[in-house]
Amino acid sequence: MIEKKIIWNLKKFQTYNQERQRMFAEASPKEANQILYLLPWMLSVNHPRVPGYMKDAEKNFRVYGIDRSKNILEKAPLFCRMFGVGTNLLFQKKDSLLIEGLYSIGSAGTLAQTQDSDCDIWVCCDSRLIGREGWKALQKKINIIKDWLDTNCRMPVYFFLSDLEAIRRGDFGQALDESSGSAQKNVLKEEFYRTSIVIMGKVPFWWVCWDTDGDMPYGNTWKQLEENRRISDELVNLGDIEKVSSREFLGAALWQLHKSLTSPLKSVIKMTLLRMHLDRPDEALPCQRFRDQVLRGEMDFQDPMGFSMELILQEYGRDLPRTEHQLMVRCFYLRCGLTSFEQKKPIRKKQTQRFVTIAGLSREACFELDSFEEWDAARQMRFGKAMLLRLFRFYEDIVRRATGVASMMDTRDLTVLGRRITAIYQKKEDKVVHLPRPGYAFNLKSLEFVWMEDYWNLYPGSDRQLPFLAGADILEAVTFAVWNGLYNRTSMRMEPNPSSVSLQEIINLSEKIKDIFGVCDVAERDAEVFLRAERFTKVLVVISFEKSPYEKDINDLGVIFSNAWGEIYVRRFQSPFALASFMRQYRKGNPSLEVYYYLQRNASYYEKIIERTKRLTALTLGSGSL
Template structure:
């Protein structure tokens, strides 16, 4: 008896154990439809007359395919909305759009659109005429791929028509059977993709409005039967309590998997980029659910419980009010009142009804009445409401404070969810592609790193533009404090140190970029520079600002969630724009002027200026924009500023990476030679880019430039650029010959900067360098020959010789080189086999070139090979190198077959050889002798290695220097 009494006492609680009452089912359905009808009416009331037409016609547009109605694709497009017949008003509205339209009855058989649902803020306290409308277009599972394609096209066309009448509508194709199985679309700007399923279903059941079609069967499953949901709804269908074609089954919310909360957290952080207040509410809801795990009662279940208990106050059932009440209860329970105050602000801003402003209609809207009731509960004073209602006009200080509160709340909730995931060993239910995309967008918008310009206004204020900005520099040696600051208040130099700026920065460009990026700088902003310990004038300041405003993006890019933005974030980040500002607050010639020095020569190169060879690039402030929308600033100081900036530029995109170089802008507005300096730096960057990315030179090319008195060499090592100081010209020659360690294993051409080519024979010969051959260049001047030998790897060796007759040094040199080639070929045969199998490109030639010094510069002339016929015989000096037991390289020298070994003579080796040579010379003259043959086959530390030519030349030069020094002494 007691059981029967309990069952009958609650008419809206049918039990599967004791039978299902059709009347009770009808009652529950009517209650849901009653609440649905009120919310649909509220949805219409929030729209303008033109916008109401969209909602009025939406079911009809999916019900028929008519060529003159919006959305038409073809007659084969899936159509026909279940249980829908257009009203006379809807038919009349359709004829106003298409006069030829006449509705013809559509038989229910074959109807392929099972339901149309409005999602989001429709009919809620947060709806306004600016709210977008999300539409679930629920179609039959029988629709094939071609049908889905056409239906997608129809949705897009309907959305486009909606936009033309002021409605932002997003249609989502939904297959209830596939959704129930967990099949979801990939992530897009308006769709949470794979990050959540049951949370989305929870939101659908408590916010979705049935516009036309079948009801959700979830309505008819009592809250107490949620754990037996599938059995219950199967019984409803099998026992024909409801017809099979009367309902849609998306499944039940059930036990939300722990991993969804983490995915939802990531998604809401992402949505917080442009909807911070809504996202803060939603991510905290995920935190509340996670805190209640595993005993969660989702809001949708609470909503349904209220319907079953006949609690039909539509205001209390409002989805946003229900969310707020749940969050309020949670935060009060934790005594987190500061968070509660932020949540109240989020709710207030999301509703968007400014209570301090007069109402526009005679009768208060239900939303305004509800919000007044809530703010009265919160005991908000009128001044506080006035301040909140002025949010669109908030300026920097207030926006920064609000942004910090929002970001702190979003990140704290996300950390809570991550900790929850660790405790429950849950994995975020979001696929790797979506995770990567969201992660990159979040990284770009919120991640802090050195030099990155912070975004302070994520959807808080409409505009941060200021009428006036004053920039000033503080340099206080006593406190060790030096920085740039910006203020909206007028300032004198004496007041700057005590002033609290809106923003401070280490360098001026970083501060200007921050102001531009965050919208403080507009076309109407008046900018002023306060006098102080700096050299920036109004002219320089205004030119810097113009250059930034002309090219740099502003922070609104973060809110662009279109296909183009998704494409950028689907790829690794790459630099897209590089701005360099040279010599800010610096006159590079001031020190020369102070000393009374003017330009002492015709040297106009900005990197080696005047007879003093001054480097006029003293500092560089850099702005980098990347493909993810980040702006990063950096300053380079000192005489090496340009070289460090250049190295970092090359490191961005190494040669061979098949990525486009960033657009480069060079600016200089200093007091002296600004145009020449910017042109020189732009020219240098352009030439280096052409060298490494032009496709005409190998990636391992060596680029040589001159700064002040010194030469620098730039090259890539394992995709990393290095720049080394080679010293002055003679030091450079030693450096370029210094491959004795064998670091250089492939041919590497030398490319000289265009300003290094005057009075530089190495620069003149560098274009003639060829891989695989030995090239000898000689320059005869004033009875002395400078000889430059380029080996098969591009290593340069230099030495000098008397030049009474060029054959005197060329013939022994050629004998040596031919002997070296013979030995190298033998080494190759030893390691590779028969001579017949030796690759032809391993057989090297020796080419000779003469360098002629003319007034116009150096000229290179190719010479014939050395002809040994008729040349005087030479005294053969052969050296053989081998390593002792300690690994030291020792030499044995043969003079006309007489042996002199280092083991025998020790330090007196070269004196002994010199004495022997002098004894053989009839004239006893002490002219130079040359090594004509050198064997290094036993000198290699690794067996089987072929000895490169530059190593032969290195030891030849060392031996000859020692012998010739001994000849002068004995």
């Protein structure tokens, strides 16, 4: 009886998996052909002309089931011709080491797959069977194939060689390289079971160990099946998943928050799923509920990302205020790159229509979101600020929940995350503010500096409704533009005005600032930096920027300085002595402080002014660079 149920479930899963493969191929035909068919073939052959060749290999590797794959057998002659091989390599008689299966994890073959998506692939083996040397050889073969794919496949592909027993234990090795440092083993396994495609190989036993009555214990059922090799040989035991602890959810939520600092849209679905389960720790996991839906077969095909978004909207979103709900729907729509006029991809079109209906999006709202890439900068800014507020609320909630649950590692992560957020978004005296954005570059035809007699405003092109920056000093405005990635020397503009500042000098100073400080990179900085004090690391002294180039005296000095956390500040001084006093404050504890200088190149007393300023700062900080 159990065997019949398993076989029935296996057929259901295989039908679902074929739809996932079709959805992948629909989104990226060339890349899907390389990943779904060429990759298993390259792993299963060994020839000098084929990527992955191992010269001294005593045994080949072979992905389970490749000999019976109709698609690969049909394509094998084409692959042979592609690499100039005359024989069908799959049927060469030689002992082989078994690769249990190749599995994708993540957005590939889902609604969330976009033109920028990558593909993470688990290569699963039994290390006891292939041995230490076989493991090393397989890793080398994978690396060679990856080098070829990096050159020939538009979609970035990342491989994670994984041992069956390690996966059962929840030890994912290099597959957890991206973790925030906290234990996330079951969070990753949940995502794997929910989003994976079986590219080639055995079907995870978890997917078919299911009964409508719930009476199919994982361990006992596997033991019974092992006696019937005809069935168990088609399955791979990667371990069960029943619950995910609050601490694991917390660790995963922290990692998603880190990622959202630079790409809020890319993290929005995972982040909201994690938040939902922090609110409802005793409910069934998304992967379990998704398996129920697939194996019951009562509904048409639905991809896992569409399912996840629907689950969130129906069970979490219904309790949100209307504006919060609308923001979440728009984030999902934009994250997946959906479009209401999809015509060439029928599977994606059907999944999109289902989401739009569930989300309650009007035709007008869809058209508005479809034109997101053409939104003006002001609208992008407003959307970015709304996402930022949502991010802050999520962070505050995580901090509250961490009490009594967080491990030492989680506490460290919370400290680092809090200081990253502080470095990017907290307002401080003289600090250059960071401009929130939805994860894409602003649509800027030009960046315009407008003088308002006592201060400067910075506008996105000719639009004067919402400035990027208002009431700013010119040094702050220039630094703001560079630091926020708005600077482009070909699109800089300045409204005619009677000040002594020229557009060329703005461009020259911008280049200098960019060379020294770069752009805001707080989210990419090493975590250890945020466990230490935010000491200052670089200083740029700007001399007489707003004065006539014929001015001889040094009475207009600006300082642009950054610290190890990635914050950047601007200060102005009216005399060399005020500057010297300020610089003296930062001498202690900063032996490696880098000092640079900027003065208009056409200044009549250029050399003299530079030397005088250098001598002044040398008294406190040592010599610097121009």
